[in-house]
Amino acid sequence: MEKFTVHTGRGAPLRASNVDTDQIIPAVYLKRVARTGFEDGLFAAWRANDPDFVLNREAYRGSDVLIAGPDFGTGSSREHAVWALQDYGFKAVLSPRFADIFRGNALKGGLLAVVLPQPVIERLWAIVEADPSAPVTVDLVEREVRAPGLTEPFEIDDYTRWRLMEGLDDIALTLRHTDDIDAYEETRRSWLPVTR
Amino acid sequence: MARTMAEKVWEEHVVRRADGEPDLLYIDLHLVHEVTSPQAFEGLRLAGRGVRRPDLTVATEDHNVPTENILGPIADKVSRTQIETLRKNAAEFGVRLFPMGDIDQGIVHVVGPQMGLTQPGMTIVCGDSHTSTHGAFGALAFGIGTSQVEHVLATQTLPMTPFKTMAVTVNGTLKPGVTAKDIILAVIAEIGTGGGQGYVIEYRGEAIRALSMEARMTICNMSIEAGARAGMIAPDQTTFDYIEGRPHAPAGADFEAAVEHWKSLRSDEDAVFDKEVVLDADRLSPFVTWGTNPGQGVPLDAEVPDPAEMAGADDRAAAEKALSYMDLRAGTRMRDIRVDTVFLGSCTNGRIEDLRAAAEVIKGRKVADGVRMLVVPGSMRVKEQANEEGLGEVFKAAGAEWREAGCSMCLGMNPDQLKPGERSASTSNRNFEGRQGKGGRTHLVSPLVAAATAVRGTLSSPADL
Structure with missing residues (x-):
């Protein structure tokens, strides 16, 4: 996983709540077995049908920080939603509230999902709508989001922050504790089911 | 503690x-x-x-x-x-x-x-x-x-990282014709699609205790639609009876030991939940969705709500967008909404009890002209049992399509999809834009409402037949 420390880019204002993972990437794109190349599926229906959709607007071409309304990433557990956002070029998503699974998937894969209060999101929308070229910085080191005239702290637990800043693979970290897993398995109840 | x-x-x-x-x-x-x-x-x-x-x-x-x-x-x-x-x-x-x-x-x-x-x-x-x-x-x-x-x-x-805990208590008794699906749709409408975010929900109360295992699965299934990662119901005799004798269940002395352990799992009397929600089952009626997220639901007896009357700006904007996508007007009676397709199936409502309930309604009746009804059992074992009970014949005689097992039209990854502009009454779990096919419009319903809707062609309950 790529390390994440500080990213400065441009913001895309997505003024919608409840952006579910079926909108982020429709199920038809989930049939693939590869891990990359999902950018064509990102917001496929909205990009195809709505000329005013933010990613269809010239001014937001190349933006890489998505600024979304509350309950972003609800619905399906498909990690393809994270991959599609990353493959399209997004480095971070800002929202007042994320669905648990989406946020977990994002932080596993190095897409920074940052929770900010609704009023802050609204100020960010105003900033990037007034000036689509305004720099938006997501600073994981300082746990801060910055834009012209705006500096706001955000919360992220120390462990996740460390893992993202080091670009560490969770599985490798867990495999350091194989002894603990072996020991736990000795204590499992004998009647627990097996699939054989 | x-x-x-x-x-x-x-x-x-x-x-x-x-x-x-x-x-x-x-x-x-x-x-x-x-x-x-x-x-x-x-x-x-x-x-x-x-x-x-x-x-x-x-x-x-x-x-x-x-x-x-x-x-x-x-x-x-x-x-x-x-x-x-x-x-x-x-x-x-x-x-x-x-x-x-x-x-x-x-x-x-x-x-x-x-x-x-x-x-x-x-x-x-x-x-x-x-x-x-x-x-x-x-x-x-x-x-x-x-x-x-x-x-x-x-x-x-x-x-x-640990979850917070939420108790959703459903007191009272469900009226006839009101099901587990109606409970969970009402819960989601009550707490919202983000209301359970960060929580494990424990469903409890008299109305939950009275439910079969399959009905309990319907409830826990849609916890995610309320934003919760997990939903739980304390195991009781209903649970033990369901498990006993299944291929991978513990047997003999192991089963006794297991039950002993399972009984110890229920929440302690004085356990404190981070959040509590209480619903009254007696006041529930068949529930259906009108919008494009599972929290946008109303009783079948109600009308399509007016976004102008909603309190929050976000809710208002979301409702306007949803009504436009759904091609619905505020004030339309839910019962007047005509559907093209009825989908009975999914991990929410594709079990034998769901098929039995729907078959009971549709038996001796016909699927309305111009309506396609797809019945997709949740597993091949469910299909086998349904055939043994003659349910497959009931569906076929009514003019429904009796299919093989799978997720099917719940998410349209296979050929079972809505065409653009088509409208479904669906026993599945998500009414998101395009979920059941590009441009498709979904109303989430219980198996009873699905069956009655298939017969009348408009959103209906068995009492309307």
């Missing part, structure tokens, strides 16, 4: 706890399907890792599978490749698989319980958000992403 059921199950599965780190939890059962696993198996291969506990892992084909002509090759090449990839991975890594044509094939969340693999007090994961279904047994069960699928395959554990 008094503990909730979720906390007890969590504590029993902590492999490692260290300051400033998530708990490492042991996973008792890992369910796998074709859509969210290929990249995980590929990750194992690239890292030279194996599956730590293939004997705690089981795979089925469900999301992509056609529900007609299942023994021929899948016409859609991309779907076919995904299914073939699962078969290859299962063989290479030693994971038991139920392929199409196998009597044990079906939707992953129908298969686990029917085989007796789902038991109280277990931790169960799957790369599918509706894994919450298994919480009906008092298991801690939640959906995970593909990175976590790979993590569980490699280590049989997951690093997790």
